[in-house]
Amino acid sequence: MVSxxxxxxxxLLAAGLAAAxxxxxxxxxxxxxxxxxxxxxxxxxxxxxxxRRNHMDMLKHQRDKTLREGERGAKVSLNxxxxxxxxxxxxxxxxxxxxxxxxxxxxxxxKLDCFECHQPKAAKTSQGGQR
Amino acid sequence: xxxxxxxxxxxxxxxxxxxxxxxxxxLLAPGIRLIxxxxxxxxxxxxxxxxxxxWGLLIDxxxxxxxxxxxxxxxxxxxxxxxxxxxxxxxxxxVELKDMRSGRSASVPVMCQHCAKPACVDVCPTGASFxxxxxxxxxxxxxxxxxxxxxxxxxxxxxxxxxxPVDDQNPEVPRGKGCVEGCTLCVHRVDKxxxxxxxxxxxxxxxxxGDLNDPESAISQRLRTIATTQVRADLGLxxxxxxxxx
Numbered sequence: 001m002v003s004x005x006x007x008x009x010x011x012l013l014a015a016g017l018a019a020a021x022x023x024x025x026x027x028x029x030x031x032x033x034x035x036x037x038x039x040x041x042x043x044x045x046x047x048x049x050x051x052r053r054n055h056m057d058m059l060k061h062q063r064d065k066t067l068r069e070g071e072r073g074a075k076v077s078l079n080x081x082x083x084x085x086x087x088x089x090x091x092x093x094x095x096x097x098x099x100x101x102x103x104x105x106x107x108x109x110x111k112l113d114c115f116e117c118h119q120p121k122a123a124k125t126s127q128g129g130q131r
Numbered sequence: 132x133x134x135x136x137x138x139x140x141x142x143x144x145x146x147x148x149x150x151x152x153x154x155x156x157x158l159l160a161p162g163i164r165l166i167x168x169x170x171x172x173x174x175x176x177x178x179x180x181x182x183x184x185x186w187g188l189l190i191d192x193x194x195x196x197x198x199x200x201x202x203x204x205x206x207x208x209x210x211x212x213x214x215x216x217x218x219x220x221x222x223x224x225x226v227e228l229k230d231m232r233s234g235r236s237a238s239v240p241v242m243c244q245h246c247a248k249p250a251c252v253d254v255c256p257t258g259a260s261f262x263x264x265x266x267x268x269x270x271x272x273x274x275x276x277x278x279x280x281x282x283x284x285x286x287x288x289x290x291x292x293x294x295x296p297v298d299d300q301n302p303e304v305p306r307g308k309g310c311v312e313g314c315t316l317c318v319h320r321v322d323k324x325x326x327x328x329x330x331x332x333x334x335x336x337x338x339x340x341g342d343l344n345d346p347e348s349a350i351s352q353r354l355r356t357i358a359t360t361q362v363r364a365d366l367g368l369x370x371x372x373x374x375x376x377x
Contacts, residue, residue: 063273064273067273068271070263072322117300117306117310118300
């Protein structure tokens with residue numbers, strides 16, 4: 001309960017700050033998504049317009065190939081997304097509403113289910129897995 | 132969102148692009164297509180699970196001591212299973228066998244036996260439980276509805292249900308509440324050319340991992356020289372895990 005209140009407070013504060021610096025668009029009541037990319041990330045696997053519209057289909061297609069057919073090292077990968085787009089402070093793509101995946105999904109009002117099972121944090125990737 | 136950039140749904144474009152991709156998939160040489168070449172340059176060994184391979188394990192229980200839990204610990208570390216709560220998942224467990232007449236006992240690590248004819252796959256109502264081309268039996272959590280039918284069907288008690296939310300997953304091993312799961316034979320490691328965590332951790336080298344289909348592999352050669360058994364071979368599931376000394 002305490003943590004929820006703290007989150008709500010920080011969200012309100014963030015929204016207030018955004019409004020104060022004119023970040024929020026005049027026509028929107030919902031804060032614009034925060035889009036963060038790691039500085040040394042290079043370019044995405046596809047142009048932004050295509051990613052915005054098709055990333056869910058790309059991921060869904062590839063997840064079946066990876067899991068069922070054992071195809072590894074493909075261009076599209078959820079861990080690939082996370083490694084570039086994890087927030088600088090939290091190292092995660094979800095968490096406090098300011099992170100890449102969560103902020104945009106909140107803006108578009110689309111439920112984000114990936115991270116019920118998948119690890120939203122970057123960096124731990126292979127080293128963490130291999131001990 | 133600015134309105135100008137929005138295009139109608141890309142039905143025809145996607146169709147045309149798909150056609151172009153299909154055209155690129157023409158045969159370069161017998162068995163090699165351009166698309167496969169592109170996939171193979173992804174930088175990983177063994178880009179697809181091959182049906183020519185059948186992964187299996189040989190466990191020498193004469194080398195396995197009952198007070199050692201190295202394999203279980205390695206499994207939990209690798210797959211981020213806490214192993215603390217009574218309802219926690221158990222992908223690998225140690226079972227003590229004792230012959231009451233002679234008093235001889237054996238300690239046996241038991242995990243998913245990666246059957247050639249898996250009962251869990253037969254009973255799964257959604258197709259979530261499946262067998263990969265290389266014989267590894269997995270759960271597709273995207274399709275699993277958590278009915279636990281496979282847990283009842285499995286004679287080895289190899290599957291577990293995740294009762295509580297999970298938040299510290301290995302990025303390569305997604306796990307979550309509401310799905311059934313079991314030993315993956317560390318498929319994420321196997322696809323990289325590594326051994327399963329339990330095999331690597333065993334201090335006595337009691338576990339041997341390899342390709343059962345390749346007569347020259349270490350596991351096949353060892354299977355030819357020592358007596359091994361499949362647990363409950365009478366069920367006809369043809370497990371990929373074999374035991375020596377039970």
